[in-house]
Amino acid sequence: MLRIILAIIKKEAVQVLRDPMMLRIIIMMPLIQLFVMGYAVNFEVKNIRLAVYDLDNSADSRQLQSSFIGNGLFTIRQAESKILDIHRGFRENIHDAAIIIKNGFARDIASGKAGRIGFVVDGANAFSASVAIGYASRVVYRFNQQRMGLDIPLSIREKRLYNPESKTVNFMVPGIAAVLLTMIAMMLTSMAIVRERERGTLEQLMVTPLPVSALIIGKVTTFALLGFLELSIFLLIGFNWFRIPFVGSWWLLYLLSFVYLFTPLGIGMLISTLARTQQQAMFFAWFFSVFAMLTGGFFTPISNMPKVVQYITLLNPLRYFLTIIRGISMKGATATMLIPETLALIAFGTAMLALSYLKFSKRAD
Amino acid sequence: MIIAVLMPIMMTLIYGYAINLDMKNIELGIIDLDNTSHSRDFGESFYVSGYFLKPSRTVSPAKADEFLREGEVDAVLTIKPGFAKALTNAEKYELGLLIDGSDGNQAVAASNYAEMILVQYALRNDPAAAQRGVNMSVQVAYNQDLKSSHHFVPGLVAVILMMISALLTSVTIAREKETGTLEQLLTSPVAPREIIVGKILPYIGLAFFDGLLVLLFALIVFAIPFNGSGLLLLFFGFIYVVTALSIGVLISTLVSTMQLAMMASLLVTLLPSVILSGYIFDVRNMPYVLQLLSRLVPARYFIVIIRGIMLKGSDLTVLWVEAAALIAICLTLLILAIKRFRLKLM
Numbered sequence: 001m002l003r004i005i006l007a008i009i010k011k012e013a014v015q016v017l018r019d020p021m022m023l024r025i026i027i028m029m030p031l032i033q034l035f036v037m038g039y040a041v042n043f044e045v046k047n048i049r050l051a052v053y054d055l056d057n058s059a060d061s062r063q064l065q066s067s068f069i070g071n072g073l074f075t076i077r078q079a080e081s082k083i084l085d086i087h088r089g090f091r092e093n094i095h096d097a098a099i100i101i102k103n104g105f106a107r108d109i110a111s112g113k114a115g116r117i118g119f120v121v122d123g124a125n126a127f128s129a130s131v132a133i134g135y136a137s138r139v140v141y142r143f144n145q146q147r148m149g150l151d152i153p154l155s156i157r158e159k160r161l162y163n164p165e166s167k168t169v170n171f172m173v174p175g176i177a178a179v180l181l182t183m184i185a186m187m188l189t190s191m192a193i194v195r196e197r198e199r200g201t202l203e204q205l206m207v208t209p210l211p212v213s214a215l216i217i218g219k220v221t222t223f224a225l226l227g228f229l230e231l232s233i234f235l236l237i238g239f240n241w242f243r244i245p246f247v248g249s250w251w252l253l254y255l256l257s258f259v260y261l262f263t264p265l266g267i268g269m270l271i272s273t274l275a276r277t278q279q280q281a282m283f284f285a286w287f288f289s290v291f292a293m294l295t296g297g298f299f300t301p302i303s304n305m306p307k308v309v310q311y312i313t314l315l316n317p318l319r320y321f322l323t324i325i326r327g328i329s330m331k332g333a334t335a336t337m338l339i340p341e342t343l344a345l346i347a348f349g350t351a352m353l354a355l356s357y358l359k360f361s362k363r364a365d
Numbered sequence: 366m367i368i369a370v371l372m373p374i375m376m377t378l379i380y381g382y383a384i385n386l387d388m389k390n391i392e393l394g395i396i397d398l399d400n401t402s403h404s405r406d407f408g409e410s411f412y413v414s415g416y417f418l419k420p421s422r423t424v425s426p427a428k429a430d431e432f433l434r435e436g437e438v439d440a441v442l443t444i445k446p447g448f449a450k451a452l453t454n455a456e457k458y459e460l461g462l463l464i465d466g467s468d469g470n471q472a473v474a475a476s477n478y479a480e481m482i483l484v485q486y487a488l489r490n491d492p493a494a495a496q497r498g499v500n501m502s503v504q505v506a507y508n509q510d511l512k513s514s515h516h517f518v519p520g521l522v523a524v525i526l527m528m529i530s531a532l533l534t535s536v537t538i539a540r541e542k543e544t545g546t547l548e549q550l551l552t553s554p555v556a557p558r559e560i561i562v563g564k565i566l567p568y569i570g571l572a573f574f575d576g577l578l579v580l581l582f583a584l585i586v587f588a589i590p591f592n593g594s595g596l597l598l599l600f601f602g603f604i605y606v607v608t609a610l611s612i613g614v615l616i617s618t619l620v621s622t623m624q625l626a627m628m629a630s631l632l633v634t635l636l637p638s639v640i641l642s643g644y645i646f647d648v649r650n651m652p653y654v655l656q657l658l659s660r661l662v663p664a665r666y667f668i669v670i671i672r673g674i675m676l677k678g679s680d681l682t683v684l685w686v687e688a689a690a691l692i693a694i695c696l697t698l699l700i701l702a703i704k705r706f707r708l709k710l711m
Contacts, residue, residue, distance in 0.1 A: 043470035123508030166469030303390040
């Protein structure tokens with residue numbers, strides 16, 4: 001049995017390695033994902049282009065203006081023209097927000113009244129708009145503290161754990177690793193089986209005295225090994241290139257990756273029983289990955305989604321693996337902390353493998 | 366066929382609902398060591414704000430670290446003894462906030478919200494202070510409720526059009542090449558030009574159908590306004606689809622198998638259209654090299670156009686830069702595609 005499996009592994013490996021284009025894709029895909037996502041994916045909002053309509057033009061109003069610059073959050077664009085142009089500026093994409101300092105601003109604050117200013121923001125991009133509002137209120141609050149001596153005795157001392165500089169890339173790289181492992185395992189498995197069926201070699205294999213289980217194990221093992229290879233190369237390059245600290249245990253990460261791997265492999269086999277052409281197989285695999293990525297908390301936290309979607313995400317295996325891989329690499333989570341996630345993955349893996357085995361043997365008959 | 370109809374609908378729903386960047390429901394554990402009516406009131410104001418959520422288990426001082434590491438809570442606020450006293454006597458007092466920074470975006474949001482709530486609470490306790498100083502009124506243009514879906518769903522049209530057009534064309538032509546039916550067609554008395562036009566036309570139709578489907582969903586399910594000219598959008602949609610189809614034809618002339626065509630399409634069209642186009646992430650915050658690269662991405666211009674037309678009611682007087690860039694890219698790719706295709710036929 002073991003010899004048969006080894007022979008199949010050898011055959012599969014040769015088949016993948018023989019295809020130079022396929023090989024290039026296996027190597028290029030992770031690297032492109034790493035560098036494009038690592039550099040492009042960034043939730044920081046900086047350099048908000050702020051148009052200033054200073055109708056007061058006093059020392060106080062200029063001081064307020066200058067308190068908006070200096071921290072890199074706003075870049076000021078002096079706007080001399082009329083107020084009406086604020087919206088035109090949004091449409092032409094010249095600025096993202098505007099402040100209007102009303103006439104009499106300096107007089108009002110000097111006489112102990114509230115100095116009124118207006119802040120208009122382009123809401124088309126909801127996220128950067130709400131961040132801009134937050135920044136602006138902070139600036140105004142600071143101004144009040146300094147200029148008006150309005151000090152609030154309460155303050156917050158804050159400590160950010162695990163990723164003190166709040167770098168998006170530290171969060172993304174472990175996430176991409178999880179997605180990559182899923183995609184590679186699922187795509188290679190489903191496409192390899194469908195290709196054999198398309199060419200009729202699967203039937204040839206079926207009529208040989210090879211047991212179906214050996215065939216499956218052999219195939220799956222090959223792609224699992226390839227998946228691990230990809231994962232290792234990716235983590236090695238990703239963590240070193242972007243200088244991300246890895247605080248947890250590599251052993252635990254590999255162990256749980258192994259547990260997880262059964263699920264994408266099983267899904268890949270299931271896809272192969274559904275898809276008739278390689279094209280379809282690839283499409284299913286790819287579509288599942290995107291779905292898993294978006295509802296798994298890859299970009300945005302699950303707690304932000306509507307309640308119904310949150311329940312659906314419980315059925316998403318990637319969700320648990322993302323928690324595991326980020327937990328271990330960023331927070332140094334230990335095995336006992338990850339028990340619920342591990343149990344979920346074991347359940348998924350068993351179910352997927354059992355289901356695909358049943359489906360597969362049925363089709364084989 | 367199922368793919369062509371179901372996929373856009375599924376993607377619209379997923380992108381519309383799942384991608385939500387406004388951070389809400391941050392799980393905040395509060396350790397209240399002051400335990401007075403003031404401190405309880407203060408703690409409650411975090412949950413009332415809607416930004417923070419009460420965790421299912423109470424956090425004890427000893428367990429704070431563990432809870433954060435397990436992901437049970439996203440942040441822990443410690444109110445040391447003396448809060449009520451400091452508040453009434455206006456003494457200096459420091460609160461402790463421990464944040465799980467692994468998701469940087471959420472951490473920044475948590476920190477901002479906490480400070481905002483603190484300031485508001487303090488001002489409520491000192492009404493005299495609220496009367497003085499600078500008072501800022503905020504007005505949001507175009508998307509008053511600051512809904513993420515208004516930002517993401519129109520952009521999705523660009524992504525889906527690119528995917529359907531470029532992916533399907535490249536894959537179909539590559540398949541014909543692989544199975545040899547392309548050569549059969551070429552030896553028939555049909556002119557090559559007619560073949561390419563005949564192949565592309567159904568995909569233009571399909572792309573438009575999918576585009577309209579997503580738009581319909583955007584208007585009905587997500588209640589996104591349509592402020593601009595539908596005709597203008599249609600015109601740019603056409604140019605954009607022709608661009609995408611040209612990319613598809615180009616890819617099919619460069620690769621030998623269907624599988625490769627698919628991989629190449631995903632890499633060349635989908636990844637840049639989602640990541641480098643400003644669809645989710647602001648191009649201005651990217652490294653300079655990627656900013657330059659993003660100028661070559663047709664989706665970047667189409668996304669500005671469709672968002673401008675739908676949300677802001679923009680017209681050609683403000684969109685002409687994007688329009689010119691898109692038309693230039695379209696013509697270049699179209700000519701390249703026709704040339705390459707001819708060359709292949711020789």
